[in-house]
Amino acid sequence: MALRSLVSIVDDDESVRESLPDLLTELGFAVEAFASAEAFLASDCIGRTSCLLLDIAMPGMKGPDLQRELTLRRQAIPIVYITACRGDAVRPQLLENGAVQCLFKPFSDTALREALDSALNVN
């Protein structure tokens, strides 16, 4: 079995950090979950992460802030945003700024699978 791709999750919501890793594991990915953007940046996972599942609204550093920081560090990690705020205006903006996909919570496993596929293909 090939080395499983690492998907990192950054979300302040605990239920997401609990539920999403199990599903991703079932889908065949390695998973690391972080409660904040700052915790992710402090970890050693940045270089190994194949795809980042990133919440938008968080205390402290927001999702797009982390995206900018990674761009500054020349870390071209594909990003799939996950958000509980259903804002139609936000989505095109995020996609334009380079996000692979933007999923509105709650999302189905199929939608997640497709987003990850497209992110990894890009890679």
Added chain:
Amino acid sequence: MTESPGIQNGIRLETVIPNGAASLESILRTEELLGRRSRLPDHEKENSALAALVGALADSPRTILQTLSDKVLDVLEADSAGLSLLTKDNKRFYWAAIAGAWQPHAGGGTPRDFGPCGDVLDRNVPMLFTHWERRYPYLGAALPLAEEGLLVPFLVKGRSVGTIWAIAHNGQRKFDREDLRLLESMGRFASAAYQTVESIEDLKVEIAAREKAESELRELAGSLEAQVTARTEDLEQRNRQLADARALLAEEKLQLERSEAFLARAQGLSRTGSWHLSLRTGTIAWSRELATILGFESESESASDPLFLQRIHPEDRFRVDQIRSAAITERKDYDVEYRLCLPGVIKHVHAVGNYSASDSGDPEYIGAVMDITERKRAEEDLRRSEAFLAQAQRLSRTGSFSWRVATDEIACSAELHRIFALDTPAPVTLEAIRARIHPEDMHLIDAMILHARADARDFEYEPTLQMPDGSIKYLHLIAHGVRDHDGRLEYIGSVQDVTQRRLSEDALAKARTDLAHVSRVSSLGVLTASIAHEVNQPLSGIVTNASTCLRMLGADPPNVEGARETARRTIRDGNRASEVISRLRSLFANKGAATESVDLNEATREVIALSSSRLQRDRAILRTELADDLPPVSGDRVQLQQVILNLLQNALDAMSTVDDRPRQLVVRTERDEGDRVRLTVQDAGVGFGPQVGERLFEAFYTTKSDGMGIGLSVSRAIIERHRGRLWAAPNDGPGAAVAFSIPCVAGDGAGRNREGIISAPVLADAERVMRSL
């Protein structure tokens, strides 16, 4: 010798004779007379006249001169006839006897050296004059005027002592040589008669004097001693009388001086000078104040008419002289205003002249000259400030009025006439004003008038006018009621045409409404987003866990333990979602109010005051029935006022399309059973059907085309937080009533705030939304 009312009018000599007075030759017609065809002598008439004179001389020599005048009048068929005699001082002629039209002038006379008589005596020949007043203007006052005057010298003992004359006042009668002959003949007779009379008189005087002297001598001789005694006593008495008279005189002099001082003072204070003019002597006298008004050093200049005329403004001089001369000629009073031109200053004066006869019967004028410069200036200032006011009213589109309630007399400024487009000359009536009022405002105005009549009050209205051309005007009316000394009610007020301002205000209000609507919608959007975020988080967990669970169960072999774990987490997330919902409910339902003691009447009055502009704009008639004994309630004053405002606005909205009946609105407070206080807002609007009922209070339910459906549901939430009740009921007639009832005593603190459970952003959003609603 008397020289009373007559012609001697010397005063006019300096003043009235124009520089270009007629020459003597130009008024003489003597040569023409000699050339005229003579009428036939009437010897019979002449003889009978002479016979009458002889008879008169015998019977009543004292009246011989009058008889002579009568006969001259008769024989010459003249209009006036008479005899002028030189006075003993040779300075004047006096008219000793006159018959005919000039009879009333008897006793008058002319100067020796300036008149027809003088001319005749100078030349010692008969003369015929025509219109002698052209040369001797004072004769212009002797009416009727003389068309022709025939004069012959009157000689006594070869010396001229006067003239005999006949006058024709009518142009039809022309004297001729026959008339001259008759006059001369009668003159000769008169001369003889005069001498005779004079001799008889002299003789009489001589005899009387002798008789008197003799009788005195007799008395003297008879009672010399007694006379000496009597004379001594008499003398003593006279001395006493003299002393008394002196004292009296001194007293009178003192009083006179005092009253003169008063008069001078009064004249100075009132700026009124006085003058006196004797027509007989031509003397003129000025009071000190008059001299001051005329700009003369009071004592240095002696009063005279030329000096006076010289002071009159050149443009007024001719007019004043004409009016004055005409008045003096006709012996009438006059009254004239004119200007004085003094060095460096123009004065306005008001002058009056009053004709009268002095105690001695002399004709005279007494007059006054008032300096009215100040008054003229004040009048001018008043005119100017009135013009300013009218201009200011025009510019600010503000008219002013006064209204006497008892008589309905209305006085309006010109600008008010213009605003109401009223005919300026017609008197303004209440009906004329009412005719301009917009039909929809009529009941408002009538109510206003009714209130205003009841008692003096101040009021402010914004009536709408419908002009004859169909255009609409918006006005702002302010009036102040006062009662005068007699208790009569009068209103004084102003009316401003605020049409322009009103139109822009309307546009602004619409923009505000639109903005408020947008902000309400956007606030609601923010709240919805917050709620969605809170709910979506646990939902997301549920969906993810369920997906994982399915996958674990579908694996080969199935991961039952993992599936059980994820199912447990699914249940937990479901509970979390439910908890979020219940937290939101508690936010709306159980938020504890900031409690304070609130006077619901006062809170209501504030809301009405805030809404007064809208009430007027919507032409609603508001009646407030606020209970006097209302106990305070415990609650959040601002929130309760939001509810009242909401109820008021709903009521107005419900009446906005009502045009067939008054938009009657009642706000009532009263005690309710069980220590509660009730507030009711009752409208005459469109009301609601029975099927609507409770749905009114559901969120997002609305009967309005442009409403949000939030107001009543929020209002009910607020009232319920005050442990009260809010309900609606249709009226018996049109419209509906919405009421709430809340306890008037402090509560037990139930429904404490549990906001801490809900995340801060949601709470903040929710509160903001609540406020904006």
